[in-house]
Amino acid sequence: MSQSGAVSENPYALPATDLQKLFDSLTQRGYQIIAPTVLDDAIVYEPVESVNELPAGVTDEQRAAVYRIKRRSDKAMFRWAVGPRSWKHYLYPPHQRLWEARRNGGSGFDVVAEPEEPPVYAFVGVRPCDLAAIAIQDRVFLSEQYRDENYGRRREKALLIAVNCSHPAGNCFCASTGTGPHAQTGYDLALTEVLDSKQHYFVIELGTERGAEVLEGVPVQPASPEQCEAAQRVLENAARQITKRMDTTDLKELMYRHLDSPHWDDVAKRCLTCSNCTMVCPTCFCHTVEDVTNLQGTVAERWRKWDSCFHIDFSYIHGSPVRVSESSRYRQWITHKLASWQDQFGVLGCVGCGRCITWCPVGIDITDEVNALRRSEESKAALTSPKEESHANP
Amino acid sequence: MARTTKPKLAVWKFASCDGCQLSLLDCEEELLEVAGAVDIAYFPEATRAVVKGPYDISLVEGSITTPHDAERIHQVRRASRFLITIGACATAGGIQALRNFKDVREFVGAVYATPQYIQTLSKSTPIHDHVFVDYELRGCPINKYQLLEVLSAYLHGRRPNIVPHSVCSECKRRGVVCVMVAKGVPCLGPVTHAGCGAICPSYGRGCYGCFGPKETPNTASLSKRWRQLGVKEEDLVRAYRGFNAYSEAFRRESESHER
Numbered sequence: 001m002s003q004s005g006a007v008s009e010n011p012y013a014l015p016a017t018d019l020q021k022l023f024d025s026l027t028q029r030g031y032q033i034i035a036p037t038v039l040d041d042a043i044v045y046e047p048v049e050s051v052n053e054l055p056a057g058v059t060d061e062q063r064a065a066v067y068r069i070k071r072r073s074d075k076a077m078f079r080w081a082v083g084p085r086s087w088k089h090y091l092y093p094p095h096q097r098l099w100e101a102r103r104n105g106g107s108g109f110d111v112v113a114e115p116e117e118p119p120v121y122a123f124v125g126v127r128p129c130d131l132a133a134i135a136i137q138d139r140v141f142l143s144e145q146y147r148d149e150n151y152g153r154r155r156e157k158a159l160l161i162a163v164n165c166s167h168p169a170g171n172c173f174c175a176s177t178g179t180g181p182h183a184q185t186g187y188d189l190a191l192t193e194v195l196d197s198k199q200h201y202f203v204i205e206l207g208t209e210r211g212a213e214v215l216e217g218v219p220v221q222p223a224s225p226e227q228c229e230a231a232q233r234v235l236e237n238a239a240r241q242i243t244k245r246m247d248t249t250d251l252k253e254l255m256y257r258h259l260d261s262p263h264w265d266d267v268a269k270r271c272l273t274c275s276n277c278t279m280v281c282p283t284c285f286c287h288t289v290e291d292v293t294n295l296q297g298t299v300a301e302r303w304r305k306w307d308s309c310f311h312i313d314f315s316y317i318h319g320s321p322v323r324v325s326e327s328s329r330y331r332q333w334i335t336h337k338l339a340s341w342q343d344q345f346g347v348l349g350c351v352g353c354g355r356c357i358t359w360c361p362v363g364i365d366i367t368d369e370v371n372a373l374r375r376s377e378e379s380k381a382a383l384t385s386p387k388e389e390s391h392a393n394p
Numbered sequence: 395m396a397r398t399t400k401p402k403l404a405v406w407k408f409a410s411c412d413g414c415q416l417s418l419l420d421c422e423e424e425l426l427e428v429a430g431a432v433d434i435a436y437f438p439e440a441t442r443a444v445v446k447g448p449y450d451i452s453l454v455e456g457s458i459t460t461p462h463d464a465e466r467i468h469q470v471r472r473a474s475r476f477l478i479t480i481g482a483c484a485t486a487g488g489i490q491a492l493r494n495f496k497d498v499r500e501f502v503g504a505v506y507a508t509p510q511y512i513q514t515l516s517k518s519t520p521i522h523d524h525v526f527v528d529y530e531l532r533g534c535p536i537n538k539y540q541l542l543e544v545l546s547a548y549l550h551g552r553r554p555n556i557v558p559h560s561v562c563s564e565c566k567r568r569g570v571v572c573v574m575v576a577k578g579v580p581c582l583g584p585v586t587h588a589g590c591g592a593i594c595p596s597y598g599r600g601c602y603g604c605f606g607p608k609e610t611p612n613t614a615s616l617s618k619r620w621r622q623l624g625v626k627e628e629d630l631v632r633a634y635r636g637f638n639a640y641s642e643a644f645r646r647e648s649e650s651h652e653r
């Protein structure tokens with residue numbers, strides 16, 4: 001399912017030295033640019049104005065529970081994989097006031113909706129797995145039946161400038177989930193960074209009209225066949241670097257067969273129920289709603305806040321929580337991601353970004369847990385078959 | 395809302411450093427609001443005016459370390475409708491509960507010239523070991539916004555928005571980069587009760603566990619990770635023996651690394 005398909009038709013090329021002109025074009029059109037930058041020893045998405053803030057010459061190394069940034073010998077700007085933050089920090093902020101109510105002097109109160117218009121974002125450096133994650137959150141928040149305006153007004157104005165992967169990290173398994181390392185859809189523009197001893201440029205694929213618009217005034221040229229081939233090699237090379245796999249055959253059924261597996265108790269011995277995995281996951285969308293008041297009781301506010309299935313009160317229903325044990329909470333998370341999500345939204349809830357593996361403080365690996373379930377079935381099969389034989393031949 | 399009489403608030407001190415009570419004074423701007431909403435009837439730290447009990451709300455700071463205090467807390471309970479303990483001393487025994495792991499008579503002999511004048515209990519214990527507590531506010535010191543939240547919730551008959559989740563949940567919502575994963579710095583955040591807003595990780599430090607254990611703290615798994623990060627057994631003992639050393643989860647974990 002790996003996506004290293006060919007660069008789409010009629011791409012453009014832009015010298016790396018002119019990338020700032022694309023940034024300027026975005027700023028002039030009123031976009032707030034959110035792009036990768038180095039902050040506190042990690043590459044995170046932050047508001048930036050200049051290409052000088054990009055992580056040029058920086059890369060990352062990732063293993064379970066380990067993330068390290070490293071210097072590179074070159075000046076590549078996008079040769080790294082995803083960091084701890086995802087775009088949901090901007091499209092679906094961790095804390096969000098939904099409305100406030102004020103007493104109106106009489107016996108009633110007035111509800112004041114949130115006045116503040118969210119910024120119009122241009123996301124630069126969206127990885128293919130994150131494009132897929134945004135598409136998943138679109139299904140969650142923007143379904144025809146249940147539309148979330150708070151997400152909608154951020155999402156619909158946002159411009160997505162993808163950058164294809166040239167340096168997948170150790171925990172990336174997008175090839176297994178069919179979401180990377182080459183962006184196929186869901187972007188306004190998709191860039192591939194090419195850097196060799198002689199040249200440093202971007203091959204730009206157009207996704208939408210809006211993408212084409214922001215290129216107006218930016219000194220792009222039609223990409224030459226050689227440039228397209230060079231971009232193609234970057235993508236093929238990236239696909240080869242992805243070694244982590246998660247076998248998705250029969251995945252939903254596998255998970256459902258293991259609702260009562262003793263394996264969940266094994267995970268519970270390791271799991272801290274700290275919620276880091278759900279907070280870093282670009283598709284996790286669960287939240288709680290809190291009402292606050294001031295001391296005089298004249299103002300009340302309703303806030304939406306990221307929540308997690310690893311919290312006990314998350315499953316509180318009329319009198320007591322449903323998922324008290326640690327094992328039931330981990331099982332809920334992984335079963336939702338890989339199985340019931342498919343029933344609910346028609347897609348896998350995991351895009352293979354590997355964040356939950358890297359940022360789990362004790363390195364619990366979603367792909368390992370799936371493998372453990374598969375192995376338990378294989379060993380069961382191995383155990384039962386000789387028995388059947390002996391039964392047949394008493 | 396027209397309220398005829400304001401609820402009476404009292405602040406009581408047991409064995410403690412006063413830091414938590416000071417969080418109330420530290421409310422500065424909000425302090426006037428507090429004074430407008432409640433009648434601060436007993437607060438020796440802030441005012442000499444004394445109003446007799448009973449009190450609608452009592453904030454209790456400090457742990458029980460003397461026979462006298464073990465009596466006095468019962469009087470406070472009898473005089474209080476709603477009793478809220480504030481801070482690590484009152485909710486877990488505080489840093490002074492380090493005595494609980496040793497023989498306190500040895501300390502008294504070593505520190506005081508005439509130890510026979512010292513009347514002290516062998517253990518420093520939290521208030522809930524002595525009387526029924528209506529609400530516990532964690533932290534060393536408490537977070538003043540959480541204090542205001544509890545008071546506001548009490549005044550308006552709603553549940554306070556204070557959760558027993560991990561510090562990690564606050565850390566991630568703030569967008570702080572995890573110090574344990576990105577720098578290999580040991581952090582107690584995954585087993586520690588939220589409330590501080592992940593102050594230490596936001597300054598590149600590991601969490602010290604000031605708010606005590608969170609719900610279902612898996613200290614054994616975290617300790618195993620700390621060992622992999624190069625932390626020695628004796629340093630694990632020290633890490634769990636902070637302000638909340640005598641809380642059940644931290645006490646047991648520290649003891650398991652002493653053997």
Ligand code: SF4
Nearest residue numbers: 271272274275277360
């Ligand atoms: S899987 Fe890891 S990150 Fe997720 S709750 Fe458990 S310990 Fe925390």
Ligand code: SF4
Nearest residue numbers: 281350351353354356
């Ligand atoms: S479950 Fe893990 S690997 Fe999958 S999308 Fe979420 S964070 Fe990424």
Ligand code: SF4
Nearest residue numbers: 562565572573581583
């Ligand atoms: S820095 Fe500490 S509190 Fe923050 S996510 Fe990492 S382990 Fe949790």
